[in-house]
Amino acid sequence: MGSCIICGVDVDGGGRICDPHQEDVVFDFQGNAPDQLVPDRFYRGVVDGYAEFGVFIDLAPGVTGLLHRSELDRRLDSLDWEPGDEVFVQVKGVRDNGNIDLAWSIRQADREFRGVLVQDGDTEHLPEEDADEGGSDDESAGDDGDESANADDESGAETYAEASDGTGAEAAVGDAGTEVDTTEPAETEEDDGDEPGAETFAEASETADVADESEPDDADEIEGDRERVDIGTLSEAVGDSVRMDGEVVSVRQTGGPTVFEVRDETGVVDVAAFVDPGTRAYPNVEVGDVVRIDGEVESHRGDVQVESEALVLLEGADADAVRRRLAEALTDEARPDGLQPLAGDETVAQLADGLLDAAEAIRRAVLESRPIVVRHPATADGYVAGAAVERAVLPLIRDEHAKSDAEYHYFTRRPLDDPVYGMDAATNDATRMLQDRDRHDEKLPLFLLVGTGSTVESADGIDLLSVYGVDAVVVDAEVADPETREAVDTLVSPEIESIEGDLSTGALVASLASAVNDDVRDDLRHLPAVSYWADTPDRYVDLARDAGYDVERVAELREAIALEAYYQSYQDKRELVADLLFEDGGNLAAHVSEQFREKLETEVATATANVVTEAVDGVEFDVLDTDGYTHRYDFPPTPLLLDDLHRRRANGESHATVGIGTDELYVRTSADVSVRDVAERAAELAPAADVTTAGLREGKIEFLSGERDAVEDAVVAAIAERF
Template identity: 60%
Template sequence: MGTCIICGTPVEGRICDSHQEDVVFEFRGNDASQLVSGRFYSGTVDGYADFGVFVDLASNVTGLLHRSELDRRLESLHWEPGDTVFVQVKNVRDNGNIDLGWSIRQSERDFRGALVQDAEGDHDVGEGDESADETEDEPDEPETPTVRHGSTSRTDEASTDENSTDDSSAGRDDSQSREEAASEPTASYERVEIGTLSDRVGETVRIEGEVVSAQQTGGPTVFEVRDETGVVDAAAFVEAGVRAYPEVDVGSLVRLDGEVELRRNEIQVETEALVSLAGDDADAVQSRLDDALRGRARPDSVTPLADHDAVSAVETQLQDAAEEIRRAVFESRPIIVRHTATADGYVAGAAVERAVLPLIREEHAKSDAEYHYFDRRPLEEAVYGMDAATNDVTRMLQDRDRHGEKLPLVLLVGTGATVESSDGLDLLSIYGAKRVVADAAAVDAEIEESTDVLVSPVLADADASDLSTGALVANLAAAVNDDVRDDLRHLPAVSYWENAPEAYLDAAIDAGYDETYVRELREAVALEAYYQSYEDKRELITDLLFDNGVTPNGDGENAGNLASHVSEQFRLKLDAEVETAQANLESREAEGVDFAVLDTDAYTHRFDFPPTALLLDELHRREREGETFVTIGVAMDELYLRSTADVDLRAVAEAARERAPEAGITAVGIREGRIEFLSGRREQVKEAVVGAVAEQLA
């Protein structure tokens, strides 16, 4: 008969039934059959596969943590071979295969205790080791169970005497008394800045700042605390899975005393006492935070990546937008980037990502912070509609309620700048999410009321005819983080399908990207943007745009130019589709305007690359003649329009509605020239739009 290492209850073995999942085991057996399903084990990462991670639980016992068991994308794991990780054994199959489950507790301190399991059974850490054998003849000491709280160990003082009272209630009383005793800092520790904690490992210090998130794990409560110099995790333990300091919430200004520790190369603070501040104390902390934030967030100036009048016209707007983005990072506010699933959109989104991620890494001690505080979410359409906004609001409210995160800053690039997006932007506003919009074209002045910052050369009365959104946002990214300026110089040129300004082409050449390479990058990004368009493809886009397109193979050797390989696939697929479309174009003339009309339902593969918009762009480039040439693609219930002369799409839709009043004609995609209608009136709509365009251009 032994006692439970958690609560001291008399039990056969070392852990009672109610605390089986509060203990992590080190497995020293030699066969998978010795594992116990449901238990948590420490293991080491053996390697990755497309379907998950292999984890060694012993030298000859390996299990699979399938990607479906993860609470995040497999690509977002930063585990390296040899890293210690914590997993749950879900099942041991008859053939010896081991199915592993994800553990939200990824450090030993998150468990309440640790044991060794070998072929002989369970025992305390140290028992059965050679060091323990050497003291075998020494007198036995009275047995006292050891419990790990956070990252420390303590001896449980609860008596296991037969005449003692119920141990579990005693444990609860003890937890409550510890909480009450530690509810407010009483010792006189030196207040230090979070930015200096890496030099203070092992010291007990006092920090003051704002709680930016509060997450309840299976063990301690983990508070992220921000001061004027950085952010750090502080673990506070009352009882496994029980919220410590429930009065402290996101946004609270606090004073915290604790020991600085280094866990898996990350600085953490083991909380000894924590209290919310009020009055003059709170005002002093808030003042320090505000002063530091003002000084850090706003760029001193904006220096364009190349000479461009349209960019120079919006330097103040770029400065305002960069300040909001930097402020979000320093306030530990998540940043959500919405961009179109096009080459231009991906260039814009990737530019911001390249600028923001280093700032997040510098600000947060957690190695995976960039996946918590930055997310890029492509849009299939160039409109931020209620569907996308509802998705974003749902996720941000879940993150707030489940993980204690602040509401995000939503940055929309190349989308969200027209009145068709106002309902989606207003939904974000209702919940208090910040909104920054940057767009090189198709901007409506009315949208300013639905944004916190709007970057638009159009509203600055500048000629933006030679400016892409990718070029505009690359300049914004340079303003956000000047340290990555050299990484961004080639991006503006990549964002243009034709007629890229010479200044951007020269900048790309100076950065090592000639015109052929720039074209290959653009085509490769466009192809990858199409597949699973709702995914950010962070690692792949990084390999394409920022690693010179050269990717190492599994042996660490050069596997060839990634951009050239993907670009070749782009060209083969696009040329084949264009050839088919050209053979089936309907050529016509109206009011002196030449038209090329394609039935995209009948003569394209609608659910394969290229997407209709990209195909129409390429057809228009190849077929156009003279100053007034129009290409139209008509599908079941939508129409795409391309023109060599400026066309007011909303006016075309209005005029077409008069010609076909029962067709439900609506201009829905101003940037992409898209009109929607009722499929039953398809032929009538085609004739109405051709007539309306001809009338406008005549």
């Protein structure tokens, strides 16, 4: 009988995952028949090819399933998978004829699962185990616990195998905040210097008294003379026994110990408490509780952690004192001293109060160990803005948390295909955050929406987040709708009278990022210039030049980011974007930029040859059938193509470009024309077409495809009326 790598419970048949945790791991399938697959499990696969009705995925040589287009969370023709790409899918079922039905997986990386197993036919084992040994019935409980911890990549039973003092049993917590004594673990023999494993501590815990049988002397023991130390100093105390007070910010149950993430005013550390493999220690200690811990500081896989000897739940005055100390330190540390706009931008300076509020919210989330989720459009401007925040926040997370992978756990950047934060994106976010809360006791995140979320088209998405009391910060260089100002916690957006017309979201957020972390200010100086496609303000051109980026270099970065933003648009591409914007000596950006120009020139030439030009009431219109004369699902995206086409062909202030497809169109005008006003007027002229504004920032209008001709005429007429 094996044990579950997630919770440690016994699994019949020598398996390594219990039924409740089947969906928490991903399997590498090494079988040879479809009927060996287990429905509802997630498997790693390789894209074999496309059909009109879906994607074929190879799960193993000769074992191929179909991911039907109805199972996707997007249109099939917008899926960016290429043959040979590694992907993750869920097996829905296997039919009698051997056909395999697959489902979409929102998780597309190993680290997004709680473990990885190899399924070899009807048996399963850990990747590092020999297949013949995986899941054998004669494995000891100690071995199961050790392997479970390694598979979960958490602080596991290995920690206790490394312990040389044999202290594995813990103190339980009494109802009144006192420690319940657990007796000293039984002495065990070690052969040839071998260290005791998880089994040793499982045996020791059998002699431990964990019931509510505390005596006064037990409480006195943890209240002794041991001096409290700051978590931020633990890296200098490896091997020492310490005491610390703090707040529990997360609880994770691994295949070995229970891991409590605890913070004080100086930092955050993992505290491992062990009873039996996979057994929850201190079950009455929850996220948000204040605790006192005695334990030994250890270095576990390069990360500092504390092995708990005793853990006490603090209440009353003791807990209040810790909370007050944390709150005071949090307030002092979270609020930036002030805002110094990059290039001395006066428009940004007018928004100083809002930017400081936003910076404080971001810094506070880091200090509270709350995840930060950044949403931004998949455009050059959006990526620059998101990367600026990322550059500022990641060092703060690394300073705050001892775990080496904390920056991936506490910061996520999720680009948007559309610049609207709609229900699709919000549902995705709500699903992820609720899973993280329920599965991992994780705090609900702070959502930072940059270049999106400030118009009424995003209202439904923001409302969904607000149902769960989630904090949202919106930063946009465009004027926000009045309704949005009431809907979000913190909104940074120019008032109408303060707009000078030359502020990009990337420029605004770069100054915000410098307020979040002034240490990276020099890294950000070239970003505002990169965020503009045309008419870059001189102040930002000069700032970029001072930072070593001339006009040509800035253009290469802009074009390279735009190209990479399009491909795998829903992925953050963190490392690649960082290489382009901050680490590249020139070769990478220049290479990608060359591809950008080749692809754009080809599409512009095709579009130009097929533009229909007409004059209506003195306004010259270029109308392009984007269904017929663009590659809608290849680079460049329609909005970027129309932007470039309009810049090249506009001659004077009476020019408009309209790109119209099956059920959507985009408007570009040389005059200041409101797309929302155009849509409203077009809806009056074509009442059967259900014309609506789909994206104010990108000039997007949607309609019923059967009324396309009527909508085209109505939109042209509505634009002409407003020149």
